[in-house]
Amino acid sequence: MPATETEPLLSPELLSRLERLELVSRKVFRGRMKGERRSRRKGQSVEFADFRHYVAGDDLRLIDWNLYARLDQLFLKLFLEEEDLHFFALVDASESMNFGDPTKLRVAKQLAAALGYVGLCRADRVSVSVLGPEGRRAPILRGRSGLWKMLAYLESVQSGHNVSLYDGIKDFSLRNAGTGVAVLMTDLMDKQGYEAAIRMLIGRRMDVFVMHILSPEELDPPLRGDRKLIDAEDRDESEITINAYVLQKYKDTVQSFIAGAKQFCSQRSVVYIPVRTDTPVETIVTRYLRERGVVR
Template sequence: MSAPTESLQLLSPELLAKLERLELVSRKVFRGRMKGERRSKRKGQSVEFADFRNYVPGDDLRLIDWNLYARLDQLFLKLYQEEEDLHVYGLIDCSESMNFGTPTKLHVAKQMAAALGYIGLCRADRVSIQALGGQGRRAPVLRGRTGLWQMLQYLESLQSGDNVSLLEGVKDFSIRNTGTGVVVLLTDLMDKSGFEQALRLLIGRRMDVYIMHVLSPEEVDPPIRGDRRLIDIEDGDQTEITVNAYVLDRYKQTLQSFLTSVKTFCSRRGIAYIPVLTDQAVDDVMTKYLRQRGVVR
């Protein structure tokens, strides 16, 4: 089956080969629904021996090591390394502010989501990549490498314009998805109502939360000067300003203060915060940057 031309713009064949060797890192222990390729921190039943422990009444007698009992006259259970699947959620902010930059923040978010999703598919994890808002309601839940093209087709269909707040988007996601797992939120965090409540809701779901904060270089260092009319792309609010060195300096201070507040909020609540600029190569982000940050290994 050949890949659609548009899909190849998200993941190159060379990157696919690199992603196959990676694994998503879960900082929490979740009970999977199906057997997978992921090593669990829990002990269970499989073909690979892990450890012994003392027998207690009620344990499965089939797991007793009778040879050890014959030598030591004590009952011990054999424990095996359990392999389980993980549910990986990728949540993409499709608000109009994401349709900015070259390439757009939305395109880069799709690339990152596709790469993370493919890593999960290669490890037999359950993968659900979905948009926040109405477009997320038709997102497929996939498992196995054969789900790659369906995932890419869904991602290519996503368009900016779902101007729901982060909180409303996360609420809708939480209602439709009752399980736990790793959730990666890909967003620019540009929400006038704030981001805190949305992240608290994910934490309350006992999710292992990662934030990939996608910004364009033009937002970090705006290449504009002179008299300008600024229009909010999402709600149409307008203001007229004169952009000079003083205004740009104040803007950068305000942006840095915002970024610091996001990092502090995430750090205090065990959320992994990962800033991403749209001019960073997706290959470098996935195979180097995210590995250094402990998101993949």
């Protein structure tokens, strides 16, 4: 097993940097408990936000009587409300993710752990789970003390959960009634397609991000000559002779697949984030995810 597969998912240095970040939501969600983030909704707190005209039925305790004395009009004081966010990290653990060095699954687990810790540091509700039956034992966590439970769960996740993306998202949706930010970490390699699964998350009114994880060997295979290709998930076999022409056709197909996924997501207000497994996780989180509005 490569050394990277046995090292901690998050280094102490990265943990320190993650504590200064915050998850971002492009939508307004009503939190269940008070948290550390400022809501775009107006509520009751100690920090003043704005005024608005009084409307019959409003709470009389919020009327600014000093302003009434000066203007002879009724205005309500509005305050910034702090709320929590529900963050879902959904990890594809199918056998195709067990490829590369580090494996795509390893990188997905590191990213899930990193984003989960950012949420825990801000008192958000965090659910990090694998797609499939193993996701049913994933804990819902809050607070920094939940880090160790989250890491223990992710460390226990192994590849081989060969459920389709659609079935995995459907199982997740049946188990989780809430809304929030959902980050799907996957290679999108599913013979049934990925479109229906992503549509289901959109239908749940989630703020959806797709992290498309691929290894350098998948983008530019170091293969030549006669080969027998075996599907990692259903064991389908195909014999092929790899020459310069075939390799170029393969690269064109991969780039078309990536462009199609990006366009599909863009047309549905889903943030598409390409991830190469040879990119350090620290760089992905602190630079790329900031640029794409996942964290700030």
